[in-house]
Structure formats: C-alpha cells, structure tokens
Amino acid sequence: MEDPQSEHQRMLRRHHREKKELQTQIQAMKSSVPKSDKEKRKQLLLDVARLEAEMKQKHQQEMEKFQERFPNNSSLDSVTEDMAKMNLENQPPRLSKAQRRRERRAVRERERQERVAEVERELLATFRREEEEKIAAILGARNLEMKAIPVDCHCMYRAIQDQLVFSVTVENLRCHTGNYMQKHINDFLPFFIDPETGNAYSRDDFMRYCDDVVRSELWGGQLELRALTHVLQTPIEVIQADAPVLVIGEEYFKKPLTLVYLHYACDLGEHYNSVKPLEAGAIGGAAPLLS
Incomplete structure (x- = not known):
C-alpha cells in the first residue's frame, strides 16, 4: 500500500494539472465567443464561474477525505508547502501596481479604439447606403x-x-x-x-x-x-x-x-x-x- 506522503503528493500534482487544464479550457471558451455578443459573453462568465467553483469544491472534498483517512500525519504539511511553492513558481512573475495600471489603461485604450472604429464603419455604411x-x-x-x-x-x-x-x-x-x-x-x-x-x-x-x-x-x-x-x-x-x-x-x-x-x-x-x-x-x- 502506498504511504500517505506519496499519495498526498500525487493528489496535489493531479489537482495542479486539472487546474491548468481548466484554464486552457476557459481560454478556448473565451476565444470562441465574440466580444460584441454581450448575451453570450454574459453566459460565458457564468459558465466559467461555475466550472471554477465546481473544481474548487471537488478538490476541497478530496483533501478533506484524505485528512480523514490520515489525521495524524504531520509530514504532509511540508509536502503541501512544497506543492504550493511549485504552483507559485509555475505562475508568471507578479507585475507591479504601476505595470498593472499601464496594462489596464492599454486595454481600455484598445477597447476605445475598437469602439470608435466600429462606429466609423457603421457611419460609413450608412452614408454609403443613403x-x-x-x-x-x-x-x-x-x-x-x-x-x-x-x-x-x-x-x-x-x-x-x-x-x-x-x-x-x-x-x-x-x-x-x-x-x-x-x-x-x-x-x-x-x-x-x-x-x-x-x-x-x-x-x-x-x-x-x-x-x-x-x-x-x-x-x-x-x-x-x-x-x-x-x-x-x-x-x-x-x-x-x-x-x-x-x-x-x-x-x-x-x-x-x-x-x-x-x-x-x-x-x-x-x-x-x-x-x-x-x-x-x-x-x-x-x-x-x-x-
């Protein structure tokens, strides 16, 4: 029978892999829905929130069951800490507040330019038709x-x-x-x-x-x-x-x-x-x- 530490480590690795797969799935869902379709974008956000909540609940339940099976195994804390570090190391580097502000401004400016271009296209089409x-x-x-x-x-x-x-x-x-x-x-x-x-x-x-x-x-x-x-x-x-x-x-x-x-x-x-x-x-x- 596999020892508790190895089993716990395997479970945490699986949780990490499932989270990455879910993020890939969510990104594909977002790419498939045009930004101009507000109804579908709204439904998309609800679906994403539901999938993330379901995975979080599933992982939490698995962790609780594991702890019920091995209530006194203190060596698991170090494994959990190491896995948390691994998760952090696999994430992109944190941006400073100034960088995040610049990125938000850049996103807003791109969205504004897209809206202006769309209005100009609609006006041109109207003028052309008239x-x-x-x-x-x-x-x-x-x-x-x-x-x-x-x-x-x-x-x-x-x-x-x-x-x-x-x-x-x-x-x-x-x-x-x-x-x-x-x-x-x-x-x-x-x-x-x-x-x-x-x-x-x-x-x-x-x-x-x-x-x-x-x-x-x-x-x-x-x-x-x-x-x-x-x-x-x-x-x-x-x-x-x-x-x-x-x-x-x-x-x-x-x-x-x-x-x-x-x-x-x-x-x-x-x-x-x-x-x-x-x-x-x-x-x-x-x-x-x-x-």
Missing part, C-alpha cells in the same frame, strides 16, 4: 442606372472610356488630357491651386502636374474633365447625391457623357462610376478626332 439610394433615385428619373467601375486611380478615365462608342485606352485618354492642358496652360493655370493653402502654383509646377497626368496614376478631377470635354468635343455631366448636376463643356451640343461622383463608395475616398440605360445601350456620339 448616397446610393439618392443616386439611384436621380438616375431612375432619367431611365438610367449606375454602372460600377473598378476602384483605382484611373476610375474617372475608365468611366469616360466606358461610355464612348469608339475604342480608346485609358493611357490614350490620359495622354490627350495632359497634352491639352499643357498646350492651353493659360486656361487652366488660374484654377491650379494648392487645396490646403489656397496658394496658386507656378507654371513649372503646372507643367510637372500635366506630366504626372500622362505618366502616373494621378487621380482625375475637374481640371482633367474640362480638358476632356475639349479633347472629345463632348459635354460631360457629373451627378452627385447632394449637389446639382455639374455640366462641363456646355459649348458642345452632343449628347453628354454622364458620370456619377461618389463620396463614400470606397475606403480609398471619392470614386467615379459610369451609368447605363435601364435597357442596355451605348452612350455618346460619333468619334471625334483626338487632337
């Missing part, structure tokens, strides 16, 4: 619907390309746009202003900008649309959810190309889409001579 509903109503009244254009730095040129009845590449549109702006610098330079400071750019700055229009993935805006109306000899209208229709190139009398300008369409920022008739068909007139 914008799309307004655009759909405007286009529907004109027997049109929005046509999605890939989200990248070429979206304005791609939307124009989509509506032309002749074949042209985005690179070709960029090339003609930049060249036209350079040849007619006096028509564009007064409107070429730093959006942050309001200061006018120099001629050299403008010429470099036109080079970027041709050679880089520079986003297109009103200056480029103005140039394109002259290059294509066709008016361009831009539909927005909360602004009047912007028509550029009214001096031309062809059927305008129609773009949709979206503020909240994508995480990258503003975006241009094309349009199409509710019954499929091409938009635009005969091909002009690109000069």
